[in-house]
Amino acid sequence: MSAVLLSGWRMRAVMLSVIAAVVLYLGVALWAGAAEVWHALALVGIGGLLLALSLSLVNYSLRFTRWQLYLRRLGHHVPLRRSAHIYLAGFALTTTPGKAGEALRGVLLKRRHVPYTDSFAAFVSERLSDLIAVVLLSMLGFTLVAQGGWLILAGASAVALALVILSWRRPLARLQTWTDRPGQRLWRTVHHLATILLQARRCHRPTLLAGATILSVVAWSAEALAFWWILNAMGFEASFAFAAFVFALAMLAGALSFLPGGLGGTEAVMVGLLLLHDMPAADAVAATMLIRFTTLWFAVILGLMALGTNPEARGREQPEATA
Structure with missing residues (x-):
């Protein structure tokens, strides 16, 4: 595994998030x-676990498709297989505040x-598209559940603010x-930030914004x-x-908390909503632990595997220009 890209604060961030998750x-x-809790997990069985993991793979695949659309819109044609490898490697640092560690992809792409x-x-653009999708999904069950209105409003406000800023060319x-x-x-x-936002504007033209939103909603609907x-x-x-509402609202709470990977905030909201709707405590905890393993932690595992086998991370490859 790369001694440079997964060392120092990055390795500490991963290890601390794992320790925190185990304790939690x-x-x-x-x-x-x-x-x-163990009995509730056994009810899902290996078949249910594999189904959940498969649906997470659908989520990652659709989000990668969206990533490729963004790169192409920005004028970069990274080979599909190599781009997928880099995209997966970014998941290694998903358990960082606001998923900021996923910007590791930029380091790997710089070498291309x-x-x-x-x-x-x-x-x-990815983070904004995810936020739009989660807000829309949370609205799906809002008529069924009275709780969480302020979280949805906060998420919708953040989306509106971001789109307004991106409109200020x-x-x-x-x-x-x-x-x-x-x-x-x-x-x-500040100059670099303004440049990034100007480039991000190109990823939010009406047609691409609509396509990315559809991909995002379907991707998160899979989970x-x-x-x-x-x-x-x-x-x-x-x-x-109801399930989409609870899942999306918990994801929204985790995102707005800026906790590493939403750890703690996401779980608390998910368990709390299930308890409020009369699900036994053990089942609520088991369902939350299982969905978090098959979504968040599955992504981290795949990311660590991809990073450990990535040529750009090891500095072994001097690739051709992509734009």
């Missing part, structure tokens, strides 16, 4: 009753001559020009479907709209 899940399992401003613009261009002052760190940082399957396998009769 063990604590809530003991609180709910370890034997009861993709500027940081472009890869970060694609990253920002002239102010952003002027800011970019005005802060182009070599040697001054603050101005250089919501896995959550629905898990709930019903445990004997909790729930509609897909």
